[in-house]
Structure formats: structure tokens, C-alpha cells
Amino acid sequence: MRRFTLLTRPDCHLCEVFEAEVVAVFGERLEIEAVQVDHHPAWQAEYGLRIPVLLDPQERFVCAVTVDANAIRAALS
DSSP: EEEEEEEOOOOHHHHHHHHHHHHHHHHHTEEEEEEEEEGOOHHHHHHHHHHHHEOTTOOEEEEEEEOOOHHHHHHOO
């Protein structure tokens, strides 16, 4: 199972919905580690208010704000 990083903020309803959608579709193929974007200055500078953001195991951008199933499938390949 591959570990993806989900950049979030506290009490972010959109982040919760995003994570639930990813888990519902890909839950058997990946694991998600939620990380607060504001605790990482580089990620905060790069992604700012554009959260949630999903990063692959190498911390490369996969998708943001809405779930892109095709991009996730490609990252899992």
C-alpha cells in the first residue's frame, strides 16, 4: 500500500469530503496521511489557500480541491 499525503487545515470540511471520496474509491490501494499545510512553510508557500492538496509518495502534486480519479490512478501506476 502506498502512502499519499493530504495537505489540510483544521476544521476544513472540504478536506474531510475530499479524503472520504479518495478513500471510498482507492482505499484498498493507498493510505492517506493528513498533514496541516501551515506546519510546512514550503508547502504553504506553494499551495497557499488551494487545499486540500493530494501529494504522491514522492511528495509530487496529484490533485487539489476536487478529486481527480485519473490523476490518482496515474500516481498509483
